[in-house]
Amino acid sequence: MAFRHIGLLTLRPDAAPGSAGAILSGLAALRDLVPGVESVQAAQDAGLKDGNADIHFEVAFADEAAWRAYQVHPAHVALVQERIAPAIAAKAFVQVRG
Structure with a gap:
C-alpha cells in the first residue's frame, strides 16, 4: 500500500538567504x-x-x-538538523495511506 508524508x-523572517533553496534541494536529494x-x-510558495x-x-x-x-535515516536526520530546523518558524505534517 502506498504511503505519503x-x-x-x-x-523564520530572519532565516539565512538561500534557506528555501537549500531545503528544496535537500528534499529532492x-x-x-x-x-x-x-x-x-517539493516547491516554494x-x-x-x-x-x-x-x-x-x-x-x-511503498509502505509505512x-x-x-x-525517519531515522542519516540523510533525513542531517537534512532536518542542518537545513530545516535552523530556518523554520513553523511546520505541519500529515501521513496518508493510499
Missing part, C-alpha cells in the same frame, strides 16, 4: 539517498498571499515501514 514549512523513497515533490507556508513537500513511499525507516 506531506509537509508545510514556514521559514532524499529520493536517491534513502532506500524506500519512491518520489519527492508562489507568494500570492501573506500567511501562507513557504515550502510544501510530499514524499511517497519505508516511511518509518526514512
Whole structure:
C-alpha cells in the first residue's frame, strides 16, 4: 500500500538567504539517498498571499515501514538538523495511506 508524508514549512523572517533553496534541494536529494523513497515533490510558495507556508513537500513511499525507516535515516536526520530546523518558524505534517 502506498504511503505519503506531506509537509508545510514556514521559514523564520530572519532565516539565512538561500534557506528555501537549500531545503528544496535537500528534499529532492532524499529520493536517491534513502532506500524506500519512491518520489519527492517539493516547491516554494508562489507568494500570492501573506500567511501562507513557504515550502510544501510530499514524499511517497511503498509502505509505512519505508516511511518509518526514512525517519531515522542519516540523510533525513542531517537534512532536518542542518537545513530545516535552523530556518523554520513553523511546520505541519500529515501521513496518508493510499
